[in-house]
Amino acid sequence: MWTGPLHTAEREFLRSDLDPRELAALLEPFTDPRPATLLEVREALLSGAVARQVRDAVWRRVITDARLSEEWMVAAVGLAVPGLKACARRLCEGLDGRAAEDVQGEVLAGFIAAVHEIDTGWYRLPWMLRCRAQRAGLRARRDALAHPVAGEGPERGALAARPPGSPDLVLRDAVRQGVLSESEACVIGLTRLEGVPLARLARERGTAYWKLAKRRSRAEKRLADAVRSGRVAARSPVPAPA
Incomplete structure (x- = not known):
């Protein structure tokens, strides 16, 4: 079972009640029926049925809103959580629970930083965001392996x-x-x-x-x-x- 920052991010995403109609309209040619929730938007984006240009258009809209709104940042993270979990799962192999939580946290922090910094004119935006998040997690993994410390406390x-x-x-x-x-x-x-x-x-x-x-x-x-x-x-x- 997943715990830690990515689990928390997924839980908050599922609680979101943001209106996904603008995103659903972009997806309409590829979805029937039109997505009615952010979770359905995520499922459509992950289905493989959506053209790359449309995925990029959806993510441009999400990134723009996430830079202005904490609620939409929650949505951006939630839309990316399946990919971030897959990334973190590999990075956390062989680490103890606390080190794995650190790596998860850095993956998430790297993604959030990338949302603020990435050039939305680029292609393959979800992949670019995930790469930035993975690099942040890799740095945390290297640090955990270089400085293994046992014991409790900060x-x-x-x-x-x-x-x-x-x-x-x-x-x-x-x-x-x-x-x-x-x-x-x-x-x-x-x-x-x-x-x-x-x-x-x-x-x-x-x-x-x-x-x-x-x-x-x-x-x-x-x-x-x-x-x-x-x-x-x-x-x-x-x-x-x-």
Whole structure:
């Protein structure tokens, strides 16, 4: 049985009551009767009976709406869940439960980031989105295999090989420079440096997973841009004069 972020995403998708009529109209030449729910839209997209150009047109509409609406982001994730599960299943082979949850979480976060970033003028959009999600999950798998840590608690995933203090100083400097808020730095620090699964952090905070994943993705993009520009670095705080 599937558990973890992708299971949660599927459950929220099935609860969605969004109106699929615009998507159904795009699918009409290939479906009879016309899909009446998002689940039926997903079944049509996966059936193999829909032309590639039409699938791309449906996904362009979904991506456009998902960039503006949390509800449609839930729909976008739900439409992609079967493919994301297949991807995650392979990536999670041989991993323990917690590492597998991390990989699932990164697959989902990678997909959400791709929805925000992908060029909707490209062809084969669902495949491109899945590739981005798979790359994110592969990075998480490699990290899990490179740093296997037993035991309980948030400290289990600490990256022992990192330069002492360096990532922490980058985050602290990002907050000082106004690139990140304290909350954003905390989320990045806990999930990237301390190994706390994003799904667990979302549960503890009572926040939807994809909402927290989207916030982290945007914060990390700002951080990466600031590091590349030299605005943020691993600087120690300058002590105040006595």
